[in-house]
Amino acid sequence: MTAVSVVIISTSALTRGGIQQIVGKSDVQIEVVNMTANFTDASSFMRDHNVRVAIIDDSFPRAVNLTRELKKLVDAHPGLAMVLIMQRPMVSTVRAMLNSGARAILFKDDDLDRALIQAVHMAADGGTTISPTVSRLLEQQPILPSTVDQRDMDVLQLLTDGFQPKEIAAHLGVDRKIVYRGIKKLSVTYGAHNVAQLVNLAHQHKVLPLEKKE
Numbered sequence: 001m002t003a004v005s006v007v008i009i010s011t012s013a014l015t016r017g018g019i020q021q022i023v024g025k026s027d028v029q030i031e032v033v034n035m036t037a038n039f040t041d042a043s044s045f046m047r048d049h050n051v052r053v054a055i056i057d058d059s060f061p062r063a064v065n066l067t068r069e070l071k072k073l074v075d076a077h078p079g080l081a082m083v084l085i086m087q088r089p090m091v092s093t094v095r096a097m098l099n100s101g102a103r104a105i106l107f108k109d110d111d112l113d114r115a116l117i118q119a120v121h122m123a124a125d126g127g128t129t130i131s132p133t134v135s136r137l138l139e140q141q142p143i144l145p146s147t148v149d150q151r152d153m154d155v156l157q158l159l160t161d162g163f164q165p166k167e168i169a170a171h172l173g174v175d176r177k178i179v180y181r182g183i184k185k186l187s188v189t190y191g192a193h194n195v196a197q198l199v200n201l202a203h204q205h206k207v208l209p210l211e212k213k214e
Contacts, residue, residue, distance in 0.1 A: 017035075051077070056083065105130050107132075159195060
């Protein structure tokens with residue numbers, strides 16, 4: 001059986017090495033043909049080499065719009081199967097990534113050693129893999145207050161992760177005014193007087209999907 005050729009894209013050399021170790025355990029051969037820290041270098045490599053699957057870790061600088069980068073990658077390399085490893089998945093970004101051609105969305109804490117190998121082979125065969133936490137995130141969406149929508153909740157999640165409004169705008173690919181409008185709606189809804197209080201209230205009331213319930 002022909003080996004599945006894979007490129008690993010992550011800003012962290014440690015993460016790239018960890019991913020390489022995981023896929024190296026596969027009973028059916030996976031060949032890591034390149035590891036790189038950015039999409040530009042990965043795309044350049046793929047112009048001259050046959051690559052079947054790209055494994056992408058989402059820990060890029062906050063100003064990077066990952067969905068846009070994925071679309072550019074798949075447009076430049078038709079047939080490329082993309083496997084995403086996410087640190088903090090959000091509903092809108094997961095859906096956008098799937099629409100952009102991602103073949104697998106894996107949450108980093110969902111038994112990655114087993115899930116990643118399966119996802120690579122499934123992606124190479126044209127299948128789609130969604131890890132359990134991401135699946136629950138998509139299927140069990142809480143009912144939102146009538147005053148906010150899903151994008152507002154994505155803004156709130158990024159605020160709790162320490163993103164600044166301009167970083168949120170870049171990350172989500174929207175105008176900064178939309179982010180500020182979302183913050184205002186969230187503040188009114190949850191009775192917050194500033195961003196710090198809004199973040200504290202979000203943690204206290206566990207209003208985000210991945211907040212742990214006690």
